[in-house]
Amino acid sequence: MNIERYLIAHRQGTPGQIFRLLRQGRVTVDDLVVDSPRTDVTGDQQVRVDGVAVTGRQPQYLVFNKPVGFALNLEPTGQRSLGSLLNPLDQPRSLKALADLPQAAVGLVLASDDEHFLTDVAQQNWRSTLQIVLAGLTAPKLPTNSAFQAVTSQTDKVRQTTTVSITTTDVLAGVRTLNDLANANEPVVRTQLGPFVLPVDLAVGTYRGLFASEIDALNGPLDPKTE
Numbered sequence: 001m002n003i004e005r006y007l008i009a010h011r012q013g014t015p016g017q018i019f020r021l022l023r024q025g026r027v028t029v030d031d032l033v034v035d036s037p038r039t040d041v042t043g044d045q046q047v048r049v050d051g052v053a054v055t056g057r058q059p060q061y062l063v064f065n066k067p068v069g070f071a072l073n074l075e076p077t078g079q080r081s082l083g084s085l086l087n088p089l090d091q092p093r094s095l096k097a098l099a100d101l102p103q104a105a106v107g108l109v110l111a112s113d114d115e116h117f118l119t120d121v122a123q124q125n126w127r128s129t130l131q132i133v134l135a136g137l138t139a140p141k142l143p144t145n146s147a148f149q150a151v152t153s154q155t156d157k158v159r160q161t162t163t164v165s166i167t168t169t170d171v172l173a174g175v176r177t178l179n180d181l182a183n184a185n186e187p188v189v190r191t192q193l194g195p196f197v198l199p200v201d202l203a204v205g206t207y208r209g210l211f212a213s214e215i216d217a218l219n220g221p222l223d224p225k226t227e
């Protein structure tokens with residue numbers, strides 16, 4: 001069996017992730033780095049990813065709908081933290097969050113026990129979509145900021161509200177700007193990060209695992225010239 005099929009069979013990631021693991025030199029067979037997916041491996045050889053035997057490495061990839069006022073700490077004992085939302089099966093994992101959403105905001109937060117995944121996602125410098133709901137039908141004028149793209153507003157005449165959205169790579173500045181607007185009905189919410197949209201059926205204070213296609217999309221291309 002070649003190493004690519006071996007790693008897929010042992011649930012080491014999506015095919016795209018396994019290609020990335022090999023290209024990044026993170027896979028060893030009998031302590032030798034393997035970078036070709038066609039390399040043959042037998043059952044009596046020692047296969048490791050990031051120094052961990054494949055039988056002990058089954059990484060977790062999660063998306064949270066973070067409540068307002070909750071910190072991004074994943075320790076299960078942390079009060080008002082993402083860790084306090086974990087079920088018993090996920091509590092033993094050494095999870096970390098992609099730490100870029102302040103406590104004042106709610107919405108999409110990624111977490112994983114695969115630090116390389118979090119690093120790869122951060123390096124994509126994805127834009128976030130942030131929005132806030134304001135009372136009234138008058139769209140406010142936001143201060144000029146070169147980091148803000150696609151500033152839009154949409155009125156709801158039935159509810160008598162205006163939803164203001166911005167797309168930006170500067171999440172902290174975006175949250176501060178929207179929070180400073182008058183007549184806010186709700187906290188700022190992140191609804192999208194790059195290609196990933198917060199699932200509409202993911203209630204505030206809950207989380208789920210990422211699908212393989214979502215993981216690959218968030219990782220982005222390993223080498224834009226060849227992929």
